[in-house]
Amino acid sequence: MNLLEVKNVQKYFATQKAVDDISFTIEKGSIFGLLGPNGAGKTTLLRMITGIFYQDSGDITFQGKPFRALEDAANIGYMPEERGLYKKMKIGEQAIYLARLKGLSKTEATERVKEWFARFEMQSWWNKKVEDLSKGMSQKLQFVTTVLHKPSLIILDEPFSGLDPVNANLIKDEIFKLAKNGSTIIFSTHRMEQVEEICDHIILLNKGKKILDGTIRSVKQEFKDNVYQVGVSTRPEDLATYLFDVVEHQPDQLLIKLAHDSTPNDVLSYFIGKNIPITSFNEVMPSLNDIFIKLVEGTQAARQFQKI
Amino acid sequence: MNKIGLIIGREYFTRVKKKSFLLTTILVPLVILGFYVAIIAIAVKGGSDKQLIGIVDEGGIFSDSSIVVPGSTTSFKLIKNETENSFIPKYKSAGYSAFIYVPKIALDAPSGIVLHSTASASMSTLKTVRMLVNGAVQNKRLVAGGIDPVKFRAISAQVNVENTIDTNDGSKKGNTGVAYGFSLACGMLIYLMMIIYGTQVMRGVTEEKTNRIAEVVISSVKPFELMMGKIIGIGAVGLTQFAIWILLATAGTQLVPLLIPAAAGQGSMLTTFFQGLASLPLLKSGFYFLFYFLGGYLTYASLFAAVGSVVSEDQQEAQQLMFPILMPIILGFVIMMQAINEPNSSLAVFGSLFPLTSPIVMMGRITSEIPLWQVAASMLLLVGCFLFLTWITGKIYRTGILMYGKKPSWKEMLKWAFRKS
Numbered sequence: 001m002n003l004l005e006v007k008n009v010q011k012y013f014a015t016q017k018a019v020d021d022i023s024f025t026i027e028k029g030s031i032f033g034l035l036g037p038n039g040a041g042k043t044t045l046l047r048m049i050t051g052i053f054y055q056d057s058g059d060i061t062f063q064g065k066p067f068r069a070l071e072d073a074a075n076i077g078y079m080p081e082e083r084g085l086y087k088k089m090k091i092g093e094q095a096i097y098l099a100r101l102k103g104l105s106k107t108e109a110t111e112r113v114k115e116w117f118a119r120f121e122m123q124s125w126w127n128k129k130v131e132d133l134s135k136g137m138s139q140k141l142q143f144v145t146t147v148l149h150k151p152s153l154i155i156l157d158e159p160f161s162g163l164d165p166v167n168a169n170l171i172k173d174e175i176f177k178l179a180k181n182g183s184t185i186i187f188s189t190h191r192m193e194q195v196e197e198i199c200d201h202i203i204l205l206n207k208g209k210k211i212l213d214g215t216i217r218s219v220k221q222e223f224k225d226n227v228y229q230v231g232v233s234t235r236p237e238d239l240a241t242y243l244f245d246v247v248e249h250q251p252d253q254l255l256i257k258l259a260h261d262s263t264p265n266d267v268l269s270y271f272i273g274k275n276i277p278i279t280s281f282n283e284v285m286p287s288l289n290d291i292f293i294k295l296v297e298g299t300q301a302a303r304q305f306q307k308i
Numbered sequence: 309m310n311k312i313g314l315i316i317g318r319e320y321f322t323r324v325k326k327k328s329f330l331l332t333t334i335l336v337p338l339v340i341l342g343f344y345v346a347i348i349a350i351a352v353k354g355g356s357d358k359q360l361i362g363i364v365d366e367g368g369i370f371s372d373s374s375i376v377v378p379g380s381t382t383s384f385k386l387i388k389n390e391t392e393n394s395f396i397p398k399y400k401s402a403g404y405s406a407f408i409y410v411p412k413i414a415l416d417a418p419s420g421i422v423l424h425s426t427a428s429a430s431m432s433t434l435k436t437v438r439m440l441v442n443g444a445v446q447n448k449r450l451v452a453g454g455i456d457p458v459k460f461r462a463i464s465a466q467v468n469v470e471n472t473i474d475t476n477d478g479s480k481k482g483n484t485g486v487a488y489g490f491s492l493a494c495g496m497l498i499y500l501m502m503i504i505y506g507t508q509v510m511r512g513v514t515e516e517k518t519n520r521i522a523e524v525v526i527s528s529v530k531p532f533e534l535m536m537g538k539i540i541g542i543g544a545v546g547l548t549q550f551a552i553w554i555l556l557a558t559a560g561t562q563l564v565p566l567l568i569p570a571a572a573g574q575g576s577m578l579t580t581f582f583q584g585l586a587s588l589p590l591l592k593s594g595f596y597f598l599f600y601f602l603g604g605y606l607t608y609a610s611l612f613a614a615v616g617s618v619v620s621e622d623q624q625e626a627q628q629l630m631f632p633i634l635m636p637i638i639l640g641f642v643i644m645m646q647a648i649n650e651p652n653s654s655l656a657v658f659g660s661l662f663p664l665t666s667p668i669v670m671m672g673r674i675t676s677e678i679p680l681w682q683v684a685a686s687m688l689l690l691v692g693c694f695l696f697l698t699w700i701t702g703k704i705y706r707t708g709i710l711m712y713g714k715k716p717s718w719k720e721m722l723k724w725a726f727r728k729s
Contacts, residue, residue, distance in 0.1 A: 047523075047710075050527040051527060052523065052526050052527055052710065053710075070529075070530065073527060073528040073529075074528075076527065078523075078524065078527045079524075080520060080523045080524060082520040082523070083520060084519055084520035084521035084522065084523050084524045084525075085519065085521055085524075086322075086515075086516075086519065086521055087515075087519060088322070089318075089322060097314065097318055098524065098525075098528075100314050101311055101314060101315075101525060101528045101529060102528050103528075145524075
């Protein structure tokens with residue numbers, strides 16, 4: 001079942017087609033990656049999904065029904081890229097306040113805040129103010145306030161920026177745990193290695209348009225270059241063949257690019273025929289980073305203002 | 309609705325719990341009260357500053373050799389066998405703080421009368437001296453004109469006219485001075501509170517915007533709820549402050565007579581003050597004050613909120629945008645000063661009907677009789693203006709609070725304000 005369906009959504013600003021006819025669906029319980037260069041329209045899209053903006057046209061369906069910002073607010077947790085907390089408010093009070101705004105009762109909110117603070121070892125922060133916290137600490141607090149009310153959809157905009165590896169792992173583990181328990185997570189970032197590690201499904205935006213949509217595996221399949229890594233125990237000489245080109249030649253391994261109509265089996269029989277001992281044979285998949293750069297490169301790096 | 313209650317609660321309690329709130333609410337009036345107690349105490353005790361002033365009278369206008377002015381601690385002594393120039397070097401060592409020199413004068417155009425002193429004479433001393441010299445010259449003139457000075461004083465004795473205010477529950481002794489002060493204090497209070505609390509609303513909104521907390525909160529409540537929650541919460545802080553002040557003032561009026569028994573006697577300053585206060589329509593004024601404070605605050609707070617939502621951290625931007633809002637407030641204050649003296653002048657009537665100035669100007673007319681239609685029209689206009697402005701500013705706020713970067717132009721803001729949602 002799809003938790004969220006976005007269909008032909010558009011949002012134009014005075015000088016920008018911020019989101020220009022985007023459609024996608026998110027499966028319940030999945031971790032969904034929303035990628036794109038700066039200014040691609042990610043934040044605008046997220047603001048429409050959280051009900052901060054209303055789309056100019058198109059439909060958003062949430063849990064099978066048309067999305068209604070106020071009713072569905074309790075089921076959505078949003079952690080914006082620019083962190084937002086009251087600097088002068090006590091941390092415990094603040095977490096309870098934000099949870100109650102999402103519709104939790106006071107006792108329930110207090111209970112959950114205590115539970116999460118214990119899990120993240122934040123109990124001693126209760127009576128401190130946000131201005132006393134370091135950037136990483138307030139990041140953790142922000143994450144807690146985002147997931148406190150057990151939303152079915154959690155939207156995280158760059159959740160790891162400013163976190164050290166230990167705390168980043170702590171949050172990463174919580175994200176996995178939340179997804180396992182049925183929450184759906186939208187994860188917006190331009191850190192590709194995190195996306196590969198965490199996400200099931202991704203879409204890539206550029207200039208307000210969707211330019212890529214699929215699971216990580218299918219995307220990689222689509223963009224692979226038929227490059228294989230062959231481990232050899234002796235350095236082979238003279239590998240001239242129509243089956244493949246040697247891309248890189250190292251003492252104990254070769255990087256080869258298969259010709260259009262050859263298969264890995266053809267290559268293997270070629271090596272066997274030549275009596276070259278093979279220690280390993282792997283397909284080299286492109287990294288998301290490579291795909292990202294390939295797709296976005298060539299378009300103007302900075303988004304231009306345009307007339308609508 | 310439950311959520312707007314939460315927001316109001318947060319805005320209210322975070323402010324009321326602050327130390328600075330307690331400080332300004334309790335300490336400031338205490339300091340003012342202490343100040344007044346001190347003034348009254350000094351006034352009751354009277355000046356202890358005794359001084360002796362000599363008179364070198366070549367004009368022969370004084371007849372007694374020593375003169376005491378009633379109610380003054382200054383006494384005068386006639387100096388014989390001295391001239392102006394001969395006495396100048398001596399009077400200090402002879403124990404005189406100053407001396408009056410009266411040359412030979414023409415009674416119909418006296419000139420050349422001088423008060424010699426080593427330092428600039430105080431206002432009260434000069435006043436006493438002038439009174440004395442005038443009295444003496446007048447006496448001489450009366451005698452020259454063949455009129456008995458004693459008889460003249462009896463004829464020209466002042467007759468007092470007191471103001472009695474007739475209301476349904478009997479007549480009361482009026483006191484114009486107290487009524488004037490009361491109007492001024494009410495107007496001033498509304499003026500100050502509107503600016504102070506309006507600025508607080510603006511700061512709060514800007515803080516939420518620059519901290520990006522607005523984005524988190526607006527994903528759970530409507531922007532309008534966030535704005536109104538803040539405005540109402542801060543308004544409640546203002547009302548709390550008034551309540552504490554009224555309590556303190558009541559306690560103060562009970563306490564002052566205890567602390568300074570002399571001030572509480574019949575006919576004293578304080579008793580006159582309380583009599584004057586009691587003659588005012590206090591209940592009606594209290595209601596007007598509350599209504600116009602709330603109406604004025606709510607009207608301006610929404611404007612301040614809109615300004616807060618379009619500026620960033622840059623305080624200078626805020627100052628620039630605040631200026632057009634402060635203009636009518638200041639104008640209202642100026643008209644109020646007029647309205648106190650002329651409560652039914654056309655300027656006062658206009659000012660108390662125009663909703664951007666009426667909260668302040670109406671205070672200037674509060675102690676006088678205002679035609680009912682004017683009160684009704686003024687109140688309706690104020691409520692209408694509040695609703696209209698909140699509707700408009702709510703739209704500016706909704707857009708502004710999520711916009712970062714450049715400050716929008718007036719044209720853009722107007723476009724936001726009148727855009728259909």
